[in-house]
Amino acid sequence: MRRLLLALMLALGLAMPARAALTEAELAEAGLNPPAGAALPLDLPLRDETGRPATPADVLGGRPAVLVLADYTCETLCGTALGLAASALVETGLRPGVDYSFLVLGIDARDGPEQAAAMKATYLGSFPEVMRAARFLTGPKAVLDRAQAAIGYRAEPDLASDRYAHPLAAIVLTPAGTLSRVLPGLALEPVALAGAMRDAASAGGGGLVEIGVRLLCYGLDPARGIYNAVVKRGLAMGTAATAILLGIAALLLARRGRRA
DSSP: OHHHHHHHHHHHHHHOOOOOOOOHHHHHHOEEOOOTTOBOOTTOOEEOTTSOEEOHHHHHTTSOEEEEEEOTTOSSSHHHHHHHHHHHHHHHTOOBTTTBEEEEEESOTTOOHHHHHHHHHHHHTTOHHHHHHEEEEBOOHHHHHHHHHHHTEEOEEETTTTEEEOBOEEEEEOTTSBEEEEEETTSOOHHHHHHHHHHHHHTOSOSOEEOOOOOBSSOOBTTTTBOOHHHHHHHHHHHHHHHHHHHHHHHHHHHHHHHO
């Protein structure tokens, strides 16, 4: 039922209309291209969702980690990606805070602990164990820029609509902060994630393995003012999937009611 609800969130997110102001050239600047030996700096001076100072070293605590970069005020797919990551982590059977850490890093320096805490509560509330172990970090622009540059992450701001075009990815880190795997944020499989976490824990995964991350959390072809072909397919699928999932959800709820 939990994965059904997450799939419904995804379908609704894909079906949500939005306006765009970025050009094709600007959209092309957004991406994730880790350099050789890419690693998240462990000494970044950040604050978590409670406002307490925290560094990536504090959060990792000698454990491998899943890193997700998100816009804490995003109204598109960031929240869905976080929910999918949490669901996949639960299904790996690994113990949060023991076998791994879950690190979320904001991409907008204007967002502070209040926005981070709100997103954490909204999208991880259904996963209490993961939620307790997760840390949502914020920081000044210079610090966030340093983090993104170190791992080859590029978010392109759309100032007109106060949002970002940015990659949707789940990044697996070794205990030392080195990138070990890059997995697609909206197609995260528990088995693949568990294997990536085991490799990262041993720090013997043989170097970065990148699985193509092409989907941006933005989703429009602004140069023509229309949805591009990829997003059009996603919207069509999302609309159909929404109707199907709503029907399935209603059926399941009806069955539960009869059993009660």
